[in-house]
Amino acid sequence: MMKRVAIVGGGVAGLAAAYELARLAREGAALQVVLFEASTRLGGIIETVHEGGFVMECGPDAWVTEKPWARELAEELGLGDEVMPSNDATRKTYVLVDKKLQAMPDGMRMMVPGDLDALDASELFSAEAKQAYHHEIDRAEELRTTAPDGDESVAEFTRRHFGEEVLTKIAAPLLSGVFGGDVAKLSVRAVMAPFVAMEREHGSLISALRARSSDSKKHAVFTTLRSGMGTLVDRMIAAIPEEWIRLAAEVRFISYGEEGWLVGTARGVERFDAVMMAAPVDVARSLLQPLDAEMAQEMEMDASSSVVVGFGFPDALKFAVPPGFGFLVPPGPDSLLLAGTFVDQKFADRVPQGGRLVRAFFGGKAAERMMRCGNDETAAVARMELARILGPLPAPQVTVVRRWPRSLPQYAVGHLDRIKRLDDRVREFSGLYLLGNGYRGVGVPDLVRDARAAARQIAPQS
Ligand SMILES: Cc1cc2nc3c(=O)[nH]c(=O)nc-3n(C[C@H](O)[C@H](O)[C@H](O)COP(=O)(O)OP(=O)(O)OC[C@H]3O[C@@H](n4cnc5c(N)ncnc54)[C@H](O)[C@@H]3O)c2cc1C
Incomplete structure (x- = not known):
């Protein structure tokens, strides 16, 4: 029937x-x-704008490689040749601390370091935070046996493992950069299930990460399609x-x-x-x-709104950005911006020859307020916020503004x-x-x- x-x-x-x-x-x-x-x-x-040789994502720009379902679909749709990893050889993410971009140590999986030497060499963390990281390995058994039976917030979970500084410098900006969300409210079981499983098995997240097969470390973190x-x-x-x-x-x-x-x-x-x-x-x-x-x-x-503004510049030499994928801004009263992506460095084939593409992401309360602004005003705010961090911006060739009201359920x-x-x-x-x-x-x-x-x-x- x-x-x-x-x-x-x-x-x-x-x-x-x-x-x-x-x-x-x-x-x-x-x-x-x-x-x-x-x-x-x-x-x-999901929306990709193609303009002047720029490939500008207005929403998602990639998927997490570890999750196979989007790639499988793409391959089924005959897009196997289009599937493209992020440029992980140059992967570096910065966090804005004391008005300066500080690089996250290499080998981080969210807030968990995979490489303790890189962590020790990093200027992002104080000596106390580094010590808290090292100490987490020694506390494995305690962390395993005292893990709560029920759910808790991402903030509580991070604090238990690594303390307050790691929470404010990495976990909070990462989570608000992805979910536009508040770490004090977000469920660790819902948004960081693999870490909860790691804790259950190993206690220490750092030990758990080290025990993972070297194979899973070889893949790029993000995957996308060449044409968007x-x-x-x-x-x-x-x-x-x-x-x-x-x-x-x-x-x-x-x-x-x-x-x-x-x-x-x-x-x-x-x-x-x-x-x-x-x-x-x-x-x-x-x-x-x-x-x-x-x-x-x-x-x-609750749902967080988001605003995305992409700027395409014809000449990358006139707008230098640090090497890497982009930066995160710890949420706070002084900043509207949550994240900036150096798109042409994160992925291949996003710009015309010699071009630069930068994307600004706003979430939470700032995005809520920006819902009421027109495109010109929104672009002006984005320019100002980016300039505050990266220095003066030249005139863009292409500007794309998108508002996504209540787009990220919390x-x-x-x-x-x-x-x-x-x-x-x-x-x-x-x-x-x-x-x-x-x-x-x-x-x-x-x-x-x-x-x-x-x-x-x-x-x-x-
Ligand atoms: C800025 C941003 C960046 C993101 N980046 C990533 C990323 O890099 N990687 C990733 O994996 N995910 C990312 N996400 C998350 C992901 O993009 C979204 O969760 C996903 O696209 C949502 O898809 P959906 O089909 O659930 O909803 P939507 O895309 O919201 O689609 C819902 C549709 O329903 C329609 N609709 C509404 N009301 C009605 C009605 N009454 N009748 C009929 N139709 C209706 C709407 O018009 C809309 O087309 C991002 C999200 C945002 C907002």
């Missing part, structure tokens, strides 16, 4: 679900699918039947009853057997609220338990699937993995 599936939202999660359903339909599964996208373009937060992340979106779209996709089709209500699912837009109401809810968690919550208040309550979470302490409760509620509604970045990971690979797995559950076996 033909199964009708509604997908709400055409970001990477909704698209990966549609792509997988299309693949299964080609293999003979009896499926009729409608992908409802509120805006006039697909891809959601937007190509992943374009290729998925090309593999989805055109008649499945509806743009400018905002879903305004959803109901569930004996007749199945009803999905309503301004153009009318249609019946479906399953709903894959891949809209941002705020939207999903308000659509599902009338069905189940308890479910909606579990979906109530996985607060207890998030995994919340998701268990949410899954219990969802199971009460046959054919409902929650996809997207509010639940089981914010990264592109996680979203691809989840969406494709859900699609396989839905498709009737042919």
Whole structure:
């Protein structure tokens, strides 16, 4: 029997679900699918702008290499030749301390050093912080046996292992640079699960990192596509039947009853057997609220807004930046900027010959305030903030500004338990699937993995 599936939202999660359903339909599964996208373009937060020879990412610029699901999808889509590692030979990240960029020691995995000699040689940390790092290895047994049974914040976890200085100098800026989030609230189990597993096994995170196979250290940390992340979106779209996709089709209500699912837009109401809810968690919550208040309550979470500003300069020689991938700014009252990326040094083929591409990232309260600014004003703030750290900027050839309101849901302490409760509620509604970045990971690979797995559950076996 033909199964009708509604997908709400055409970001990477909704698209990966549609792509997988299309693949299964080609293999003979009896499926009729409608992908409802509120805006006039697909891809959601993934967007690559090509202008003047610059390849500018407005949202994600790469995925974490260790997670294979985005790469697998790219290869399946015929993009094997496009898959490209970050330039890890020149990997260096700086932290702004006392108004100066200080290099993080080589071999760091987030806040955990893989190379203690590099740590000792580093100027980023005080003698006390270095000592705390060395001492963490001796405290392995104590850390293993006293690890809390339940969740805790990233701040508490980092403090227990390495102390306050490492928390403020590395963990806080790293986490706010990635999640736009507050380390005092973010759940360590949800956002740093591998470290929690390392603690459980080894106690010391430094020892655990040293015990890892040398193989896993050989891979570049990030992977992307030569022509940009937007190509992943374009290729998925090309593999989805055109008649499945509806743009400018905002879903305004959803109901569930004996007749199945009803999905309503301004153009009318249609019946479906399953709903894959891949809209941002705020939207999903308000659509599902009338069905189940308890479910909606579990979906109530803080989310951080972000603003991205990319500047493309024709002549790198006129704008020198330190070698490496970029810098992080510890969150604080004095700074709006959270991170800056030296894009042309992080990845190959991002600029025309001799060009320079720098990207500024704002999150949290600063981004919230910037939501109300126009593009010119936002670009001016970004220029000023970058100049404060890097020195005067020449006139850019290309400027791209993007605002992503409430785009990064905050996985607060207890998030995994919340998701268990949410899954219990969802199971009460046959054919409902929650996809997207509010639940089981914010990264592109996680979203691809989840969406494709859900699609396989839905498709009737042919
Ligand atoms: C600035 C930034 C940088 C990031 N960098 C990285 C990175 O480098 N690597 C990485 O792995 N991850 C990164 N992330 C995270 C990742 O990009 C996102 O988590 C992911 O793209 C979200 O995809 P999604 O499909 O869940 O949601 P979205 O991309 O938000 O898509 C949701 C879609 O639903 C549509 N929609 C909304 N309401 C409705 C409605 N009522 N009806 C129909 N459609 C609706 C929206 O228009 C949108 O197209 C970054 C995120 C941000 C914000």
